[in-house]
Amino acid sequence: MSHIDPSGAAPAPIDVPEAARWLAGRVLRTPVLRAPAIDRLAGARVLLKAENLQAGGSYKMRGGLFAVSRLAAAGHAGVVAQSTGNHAVAVALAARRFELAATVVLPVDAAPTKVARARAAGARVVLAGTTVEERLAVAGRVSDETGHPIVDAYDHPDVIAGQGSASLELIEEAERAGTPLDALVLPVGGGGGAAGACLAATGRPIEVYGVEPRGCDSLARSLAAGRPVPVTPAPTIADGLRPSCVGELPFAVLRTRLRGVVRVDDDEIVEAFRLLLLELKVLTEPSGAAGLAGALRLAADGALSVAERLPAAAAGGQRRRTVGVVLTGGNVEAQLVARLAATARLEEEVAVA
Amino acid sequence: MSHIDPSGAAPAPIDVPEAARWLAGRVLRTPVLRAPAIDRLAGARVLLKAENLQAGGSYKMRGGLFAVSRLAAAGHAGVVAQSTGNHAVAVALAARRFELAATVVLPVDAAPTKVARARAAGARVVLAGTTVEERLAVAGRVSDETGHPIVDAYDHPDVIAGQGSASLELIEEAERAGTPLDALVLPVGGGGGAAGACLAATGRPIEVYGVEPRGCDSLARSLAAGRPVPVTPAPTIADGLRPSCVGELPFAVLRTRLRGVVRVDDDEIVEAFRLLLLELKVLTEPSGAAGLAGALRLAADGALSVAERLPAAAAGGQRRRTVGVVLTGGNVEAQLVARLAATARLEEEVAVA
Known part of the structure; x- marks a missing residue:
């Protein structure tokens, strides 16, 4: 494939x-x-x-860690992700493991435990809207501003x-x-x-x-x-x-x-x-x-x-x-x-x- | 030891x-x-x-299974046990595995889920008192009547x-x-x-x-x-x-x-x-x-x-x-x-x- x-x-x-x-x-x-x-x-x-x-x-930890490891190996200094929560937590934890900066975008109605876990992993957490389109727009802006690539939650x-x-x-x-x-x-x-x-x-x-x-x-x-x-x-x-x-x-x-x-x-x-x-x-x-x-x-x-x-x-x-x-x-x-x-x-x- | x-x-x-x-x-x-x-x-x-x-x-399953297997190997046709629940469930399940009859004695205030699990395993369940002494007395009587040995919950x-x-x-x-x-x-x-x-x-x-x-x-x-x-x-x-x-x-x-x-x-x-x-x-x-x-x-x-x-x-x-x-x-x-x-x-x- x-x-x-x-x-x-x-x-x-x-x-x-x-x-x-x-x-x-x-x-x-x-x-x-x-x-x-x-x-x-x-x-x-x-x-x-x-x-x-x-x-x-x-299980999002698996994809997040594998993807972030390759971005780290390619020399990126940070990553951006959006999700309803678990992918964001995974990318935040993976970024910490590879000492990359992480910005993660979650919906304003995200489960508080997921927000807390992403923050505890050291990520910058941005809460944006309630739909994937709203989060993608914010993630795109952050990626443009920082130059850090987006780790998509599934299209990757x-x-x-x-x-x-x-x-x-x-x-x-x-x-x-x-x-x-x-x-x-x-x-x-x-x-x-x-x-x-x-x-x-x-x-x-x-x-x-x-x-x-x-x-x-x-x-x-x-x-x-x-x-x-x-x-x-x-x-x-x-x-x-x-x-x-x-x-x-x-x-x-x-x-x-x-x-x-x-x-x-x-x-x-x-x-x-x-x-x-x-x-x-x-x-x-x-x-x-x-x-x-x-x-x-x-x-x-x-x-x-x-x-x-x-x-x-x-x-x-x-x-x-x-x-x-x-x-x-x-x-x-x-x-x-x-x-x-x-x-x-x-x-x-x-x-x- | x-x-x-x-x-x-x-x-x-x-x-x-x-x-x-x-x-x-x-x-x-x-x-x-x-x-x-x-x-x-x-x-x-x-x-x-x-x-x-x-x-x-x-973890009571471990001791229950090991003890019952030896009693089955020794030719016993059934076993008796008393406990607040988990040992009774374990002995009931172990007895079913070795095709032995099981009678288990639980307190009248046992957790219903433990009683249900012992019954689901096919054991005869007797509810007796609230103290270990009351249960031991009943278990002893059942053992005397049936000739089936008691599998003690810990003194074994x-x-x-x-x-x-x-x-x-x-x-x-x-x-x-x-x-x-x-x-x-x-x-x-x-x-x-x-x-x-x-x-x-x-x-x-x-x-x-x-x-x-x-x-x-x-x-x-x-x-x-x-x-x-x-x-x-x-x-x-x-x-x-x-x-x-x-x-x-x-x-x-x-x-x-x-x-x-x-x-x-x-x-x-x-x-x-x-x-x-x-x-x-x-x-x-x-x-x-x-x-x-x-x-x-x-x-x-x-x-x-x-x-x-x-x-x-x-x-x-x-x-x-x-x-x-x-x-x-x-x-x-x-x-x-x-x-x-x-x-x-x-x-x-x-x-x-």
Whole structure:
């Protein structure tokens, strides 16, 4: 996969294995976790890659670190980034590690914990508007003034390659365990993580699915139209999944390689959040739980079943379907955790399981 | 370390390395996690062994599985256990794995999630009183009636060895990473986990500390008296740490090998719970967070500092102290999570860090 630079320069390759090799030992190799209750609900073996435990609290650290390292090596003295939060935090932390200046642009309604983390990493934080267009305009001005390049949150080959390394680790760990993935499910904001997952799965019979909040479905509409289609994002609890448009570079990958997109509503995201918290014992942000919400929706729709493809005896036997899900982030406000944990329905379900 | 059986039979060895070898591949090798905010608060490198992610939701799975496997191999058709919850869940799950009948006795005020998990594992659950004495009486009657042996929650060599395997994994992983432990901190209920930790640390210069909730300090009083001293447990949020007396077998280990006991109050446990949830992104039960509460108390008291032992240059340089903490369990009610997460103090602290 190559990226055609509009300037006419040579195409920049998206090399997930190279990013994975470089990142090994530089980011946390996050664990792959399972919970019996989640397997039961999905009717499948569900392998959960806990990138919410990653340095910086999200898998964005991978792409941010890989991209910033190359800019540092190229002699840049600083970087600029915009995002709803996690990419900004990642770039801020990466810049500190390479002793570069960092300016990050977040929306005025960003999660306070994400703003605090970017500041704690030493970045200059600029709050601008509520849409990606407003942030991009500010980031562009800062880049022009400082001469520091923009590290795009998803329209950047090194960022996509870095994010893809999380999927590659999950794919390889599942293979080593003797339970190779049949499907791999990731939440979609700008599409960088899902594109990285598709590239990580290259050459393997893995169906990669993206998950979008209902009303924030630029990717689903773009796939239908055959070109990137912006949306006016609907309100969603998944603050990291509301860009107005899938990235061009991710779309170029996803349009041919993605198996499909699942839309989920906030109730499904909250249920996934609570399963992960109370059954898996890990804290995700709503965007980070959306992958599991999508996997459970796929399971409910029969998309993860192998019953129709195999003889009944085989389907009921050892050929149990294995689904990988990347839990992309865990930066969430205490107040929101308190609110989401407050319903007691889940425990009643476990009690009768 | 040997256990003198009151029946006069041969002493039963407590072999932590053997338990660790047997358990490898049979329980989850839980990750060792870190969070910069926790390191800063402790003024040390804090390695957190996430046994809250263990099968069954606590490190009790290790001792339960190891002990039950030996009883199954010896031909027993069933087992009996009593505990405030996690050991009962572990024995229930272990019995199911070996196809043994299980009866588990929990207090009438047990955490509903623990009761539900024991039932879901197929055990017969008996609720009896609120004290360990009441549960032991019922467990003894069931054992007499059924002929099934009791798997004690801590006064049992295989249980202690199994629990110790979590500490041994942490010790060895810290060594492999080039940051061997200087100290190791565990919460204390009956003392089995702390005794296992002391045995796991045998031959290494690691100071092992136990942590008791204030007013549930049987071990501290027992160490002072030189013999097991029961207490009337004070109310505590750490429901797993309120046995009325440290076990005889753990005490025999701890009296000579434990460096000390730290008492913590509920506020300190809640603060540790919130740090683990919001910074490390993992859910612990209050008892499971008590180890970190104790480590932070030790740090505040200067017990983890090396400044007084080394020249200033060395102390300020690379010789940073490394402290291991076992996060022993994560089985907690959603309502309690909601209540504990509700205060917003922590994020303000992070913002100014």
